[in-house]
Amino acid sequence: MIPIETRYFRKFFTRLFAFVQRSGRLRQFEYFEEGYLAPIDGTGHFSSGKISCPECCVKKPDSKNPQYYHQLLACCLVKPGKKEVLPLMPEPIIQQVDASKNDCEKTALKRLLSNISREHPHLKLVLNFDDLYSDGPTIKLVKSYGYSFIMVAKDTSHASLYESVDELDKADKVKRYQFTDEKGHKHWFRFVNNVSINKSHKETLVNYLEYVETDPKGKKYVNTWITDIQLTQENVAKVMRGGRAKWKIENETFNTLKTQGYHLEHNYGHGKQHLATNLACLTFTAFLIDQIEQLACRFFQQALEAKKSKKALWHAIRGLFDWFLIDNWEDLFTAIIEGRSASLKHLVVDTT
Numbered sequence: 624m625i626p627i628e629t630r631y632f633r634k635f636f637t638r639l640f641a642f643v644q645r646s647g648r649l650r651q652f653e654y655f656e657e658g659y660l661a662p663i664d665g666t667g668h669f670s671s672g673k674i675s676c677p678e679c680c681v682k683k684p685d686s687k688n689p690q691y692y693h694q695l696l697a698c699c700l701v702k703p704g705k706k707e708v709l710p711l712m713p714e715p716i717i718q719q720v721d722a723s724k725n726d727c728e729k730t731a732l733k734r735l736l737s738n739i740s741r742e743h744p745h746l747k748l749v750l751n752f753d754d755l756y757s758d759g760p761t762i763k764l765v766k767s768y769g770y771s772f773i774m775v776a777k778d779t780s781h782a783s784l785y786e787s788v789d790e791l792d793k794a795d796k797v798k799r800y801q802f803t804d805e806k807g808h809k810h811w812f813r814f815v816n817n818v819s820i821n822k823s824h825k826e827t828l829v830n831y832l833e834y835v836e837t838d839p840k841g842k843k844y845v846n847t848w849i850t851d852i853q854l855t856q857e858n859v860a861k862v863m864r865g866g867r868a869k870w871k872i873e874n875e876t877f878n879t880l881k882t883q884g885y886h887l888e889h890n891y892g893h894g895k896q897h898l899a900t901n902l903a904c905l906t907f908t909a910f911l912i913d914q915i916e917q918l919a920c921r922f923f924q925q926a927l928e929a930k931k932s933k934k935a936l937w938h939a940i941r942g943l944f945d946w947f948l949i950d951n952w953e954d955l956f957t958a959i960i961e962g963r964s965a966s967l968k969h970l971v972v973d974t975t
């Protein structure tokens with residue numbers, strides 16, 4: 624039996640992406656002039672103390688209870704206020720040939736960006752990361768591909784950056800801006816451009832954006848980002864919304880894949896070569912197809928509306944496949960939209 628290399632699945636993603644691009648729907652994701660907003664984050668899809676394969680990463684390899692795991696590094700195109708996300712081919716975080724230690728998110732990022740840049744040479748991106756990535760070497764890597772970035776910068780990991788900003792503030796070089804929106808939420812910003820990220824990467828200049836939102840009950844949301852987008856009073860709210868859209872990869876991608884019927888973490892079979900990773904990539908492919916349908920197919924949109932949740936929609940689709948011969952998607956979705964009694968009108972009973 625010839626093993627299927629995981630890279631075989633890349634063409635699914637590039638072809639589906641090309642379809643969205645050709646149909647003009649990619650333009651719906653435009654947000655920044657600098658490029659499409661694209662959060663990057665890792666997620667686990669397999670963990671076991673017993674089952675393993677040569678591609679497994681291992682925690683505590685020399686202990687009595689080694690833990691085997693697989694992860695993926697994902698990148699999705701998103702837009703603040705837009706439900707749908709468009710995942711690119713995820714990068715498996717797995718044991719690399721000749722590697723002396725476990726693969727990790729940051730090593731996988733090098734492969735991910737190299738693949739994205741090769742497959743989408745003209746795609747401009749604003750990559751969005753959490754604090755784990757926000758350092759000099761990652762910024763250099765991102766900029767080497769011509770991409771822009773927005774990264775969370777916590778005070779605990781950016782002491783010298785915060786000191787520099789405070790010094791600039793004393794010299795009156797840091798700007799402040801605030802406004803209250805129509806729902807009574809107060810938005811407060813403190814920002815300054817061209818600050819060294821830290822003492823060991825003095826030449827890496829970033830723009831610093833601190834933000835506090837206070838809702839009418841006094842509850843606060845606080846965050847700080849660094850970015851290469853030049854900050855002005857006119858664009859800080861837009862950059863902040865871009866930074867906050869990071870949750871779309873955690874919530875609208877990973878959570879959906881784990882709780883809305885895709886079963887990303889389910890062990891469908893671990894295999895001896897690439898099976899676990901290939902099944903996870905197939906799950907991402909199914910998710911991408913559904914996202915495109917949600918974006919572009921009015922039958923799918925109405926069926927989802929009729930069923931209220933994706934889980935319920937998948938359940939209805941499975942039920943109809945059990946009982947009827949399905950000639951086309953239009954009939955299938957119409958039967959779901961019009962309800963149980965309409966099934967016989969649109970579909971033929973499977974008598975085999």
Ligand SMILES: [Zn+2]
Nearest residue numbers: 675676678679
């Ligand atoms: Zn494995």
